[in-house]
Amino acid sequence: MIKKPYRLLAIALTSITTNSLLAQDLTYSADLLTQIRDASRAVPGALPTSINFVKFAESHRTYSVVIEDGGEEPFISARTAFQIVYQDGSVMIDAGMDETVHQFYGFGRVEPYWPERNQMVQDALRQANMILITHEHGDHIAGVIRSDIRDEIASKTILTKAQVNTLIDSPQLPEIGLTENLAAKYTVIDYDKFLPIAPGIVLVRAAGHTPGHQIIYAQLETGMEYVFIGDIGWSLDNVIEIKPRPQSTINRIGEDPQALVTQLTWLNGLLKENLLVIPSHDDSLLFKYAAEGLLNDSFIIH
Known part of the structure; x- marks a missing residue:
């Protein structure tokens, strides 16, 4: 049972002001990890105890569109959301999407979608203390924009200024567009390089895939470190392999390949530091982590 449903949110919003000096203009480097680790202790409170995920849909691709010089082997792109669990609450990463938005990603194909699993995401959003969004694409953010409970969850949904600007000016698809009035319902923040947002959780700016893309670092009470x-x-x-998507995919999405290579290089270094790097869509990897007990493949719903 969540005894204090808004405790984490209140602490985090305080931290945006009191720890603003931690959001510095830094390069992606080994020193950045040290500073992120230090920042993860800036918001007081017990660290999270576990991390869960739900796959609510999937899209079928080949590695030729996933990675530069990739072949025609099939790649299952999992559509996911994550739940970081605390003793007295939870923080969500990403928000699922309804079936209408899911169809956009099929490019005319009918692909698997499980409404009962997306409903589990919605239930988890409703009970969460805070909702974080990695970036402003429909499969990650539609669940807090096109939701029957939008007005209930908007104020605890933390969006960055860059994410909101994209959703107002040039949304990936019309269904996820925001107006200025709708955007005002959400909690909008702005930071430079990184920002502690909850006990053990730090946002790290990572524009490139989209203008508002961010990495989310989380450390559990066990000391295990996750990088979403x-x-x-x-x-x-x-x-x-420190390889971005192929040029055709980069052009279709409108990515900044130089930024992505810089980020991939830094993330590659984190693997050597034994951090658990979690891409949102790597189906086989996510279930491998689940089999190893590093993630749980279901949400806790009270």
């Missing part, structure tokens, strides 16, 4: 990289790479292979 959103769509910097769809596969862990992007990180291991």
Whole structure:
């Protein structure tokens, strides 16, 4: 049972003011990890205890569109949301999407979608203390924009100024567009390089895939460190090989390839530091982590 449903949110919003000096203009380097680790202790409170995920849909691709010089082997792109669990609450990363938005990603194909799993995401959003969004694409953010409970969850949904600007000026699809009035319902923040947002959780700016893309760092009470990289790479292979998507995919999405390579290089270094790097869409990797007990493949719903 969540005894204090808004405790984490209140602490985090305080930290945006009191720890503003921690958001410095830094390069992606080994020193940045040290500073992020220090920042993860800036918001007082017990660290999270576990991390869960739900796959609510999937899209079928080939590695030729996932990674530079990729072949025609099939790649299952999992559509996911994550739940970081505390003793007295939870923080969500990403928000799911309804089936109408899911169809946009099928490019005319009918692909698997499980409404009962997306409803589980909605239930988790409703009970969460805070909702964080890796970036402003429909499969990550539609669940807080096109939701029956939008007015209930908007104020605890933390969006960055860059994310909101994209959603107002040039949304990926019309269904996820925001107006100025709608944007005002959400909690909008702005930071330079990184920002502690909850006990053990730090936002790290990572524009490139989209203008508002961010990495989310989380440390559990066990000391295990997780790095949610959103769509910097769809596969862990992007990180291991330091290769972005092919030029055709980069052009279709409108990515900044130089920024992505810089981020992939830094993330590759984190692998050597034994941090758990989590791409949102790497289906086989996510279930491998689940089999190893590093993630749980279901949400806790009270």
